[in-house]
Amino acid sequence: MGHGVAMDAIRGGLGGGPRSGLGARIAASARRFGPLPWSTFMEAALYDPADGFYQAGGRAGREGDFVTSPELGPLFAAVVARALDRCWEELGRPDPFVVVEAAAGAGTLARDVLAAAPACSPALRYVLVERSAALRGAQGDVLPIELPAFVLGPIAADSDPDDDDARAMPGTGPLLTSLAELPAGPITGVVLANELLDNLAFDLLEWRHGRWHEVLVAAAAPAADELVELLVEAPPDVAAEATRLAGEPAEGARIPLQRAAVEWLRQALATVEAGRVIVIDYADTTDALARRRWGDWLRTFRQHQGALSPLQSPGTQDITCVVAWDQLAAVRPPDDNRTQAEWLAEQGLHSLVEAARALWRDRAGVGDLAALVARSRVHEAEALTDPGGLGGHRVLQWIIDGAA
Ligand SMILES: C[S@@+](CC[C@H](N)C(=O)[O-])C[C@H]1O[C@@H](n2cnc3c(N)ncnc32)[C@H](O)[C@@H]1O
Structure with a gap:
């Protein structure tokens, strides 16, 4: 089964319909062409031209589904x-x-x-x-x-x-x-x-009975729209790659294979003749992800709530994955890799915030707009550097020396 065939069927051949119809189209496609790779399912759920989460208005922001x-x-x-x-x-x-x-x-x-x-x-x-x-x-x-x-x-x-x-x-x-x-x-x-690479479609593997398996997406029953997981043994090359990345982890451990993120990085590096590629995202290594509970790193969001299981109501929720930065480093090791909190400090966040803190001290009694802006800047800095939140994101930088 080619991914292209399945995607085409999801895209056009099986009827359009309202946003909630995407799950039905995916299920119909899986019945017709066989279970879908996780990446094909995720492509459709986020980017289907009619009903994908981001096409249908999903977005970052206080009014949106998650805050970046x-x-x-x-x-x-x-x-x-x-x-x-x-x-x-x-x-x-x-x-x-x-x-x-x-x-x-x-x-x-x-x-x-x-x-x-x-x-x-x-x-x-x-x-x-x-x-x-x-x-x-x-x-x-x-x-x-x-x-x-x-x-x-x-x-x-x-x-x-x-x-x-x-x-x-x-x-x-x-x-x-x-x-x-x-x-x-x-x-x-x-x-x-x-926060791009966490949203690019990845494949999902599970270690079970001493072997790597691919997690595929299938239709629950001949007539149902419900989607379910199906494990099939991974082809030898995929299994070898998974073992190289994560060794032989505990029974039931899962890892993402982030081929689209790797391809994006290749393209970005090829685009820059001189300068930098800077990637900011929540990130970890593949073997660390294998040791974590997979629900911690494969997440869904809808209107600021951790939402449903990823297979439920595709198109109505974001699906996102902690970025396995070791997979990116296989393209080219980053020249710099630090937390967002460290990177912001290096760029001079402290001086910007100190000025705001002083203004807030001086004008808190007045409570005018300048004072309120200063206070919100101080709060923003706290959130941007929170080690358990945005401050714990990684900033990966590749430096391209035009003279090289
Ligand atoms: C989590 S949002 C982040 C938005 C913004 N960078 C921020 O930090 O608020 C991810 C965005 O990436 C967009 N996207 C997905 N794949 C893309 C690609 N290959 N090229 C450009 N944008 C893409 C999605 O449509 C979505 O708007």
Whole structure:
């Protein structure tokens, strides 16, 4: 059974229908073509063009389904703006300086980075990459989005790429554009992804009776829409990879195989000619995940609640997985790997927060807007650095030296 066949059947061939109809379509596809790999199920649940969670309006934010660092408030973006300036300086202040934000959502981080007015702004070409058409559409509400050709390259397909008139002139940034996929590159600048890789489809393996098994998704009964797990012995190459990553763990242990995340990293590294790839996410190693209860690292979210089992009501809840960073390191070991709390401190979070703390001390009695903004900045810093929450995320950086 090819994954493509099953996906096509889920996409179009088995009828559209309301959001809750996705489970029925997946079940029908599994009956017709056989049980689906976990990654195929997850692709459909999150990204089905009609009913996938992210296509149908699922999103980060206080009003959304879960809160991420940029959605807490503007402090995270202010620190990112500092990090971008450092990178721009390291590269010798190039113009254009291209920042590709993968998983840009509705544009919150981009908006707040620009509001922080980084020194690189006049050179900045900011590319929001977001797979969900609904979220790409929402970016235009908060940002001045230009045509890609105007921001990234020749305006007309047949224009000469060496012709300066065909490109935006130096010093005219910041210019923004929005794409559904990573640009081809090569770029001088940064590819940044906050909480993207945990949302990319992975396969799921289980160690049982001394062997690795793939966890597949099947229809519960001939006529039912309910989905159930089915274990089948993993092919030898997959089993060998799982053993290399996690050894021979305890009975019932599970691990994710994150091939889509690995492929995304390969593409991101190939896009950058000089600069950095920065990945921020909750992360651990595969063998550590094998020792944890799998419900701790394979999670679902709906309106801020840890929601249902992943197979229930596909399309109505987020499905996410702690990123196995050792699998990414097999592409190329990161040049830097530290917690978000450590990374924020290194970028100067402390000075930004101290200024806010002093303002709050001075103006708490007045209780004006400036005082309230200062107080919320202090609270944001606490949440961003909480070791049991966002502060425990890992910031992985790959440095691409253009001269190498
Ligand atoms: C957990 S949200 C994070 C959004 C934002 N970065 C934040 O931190 O608030 C993940 C986002 O990644 C998007 N996404 C998934 N696959 C993608 C891909 N291959 N390229 C770009 N965006 C993708 C989803 O549509 C979703 O908006």
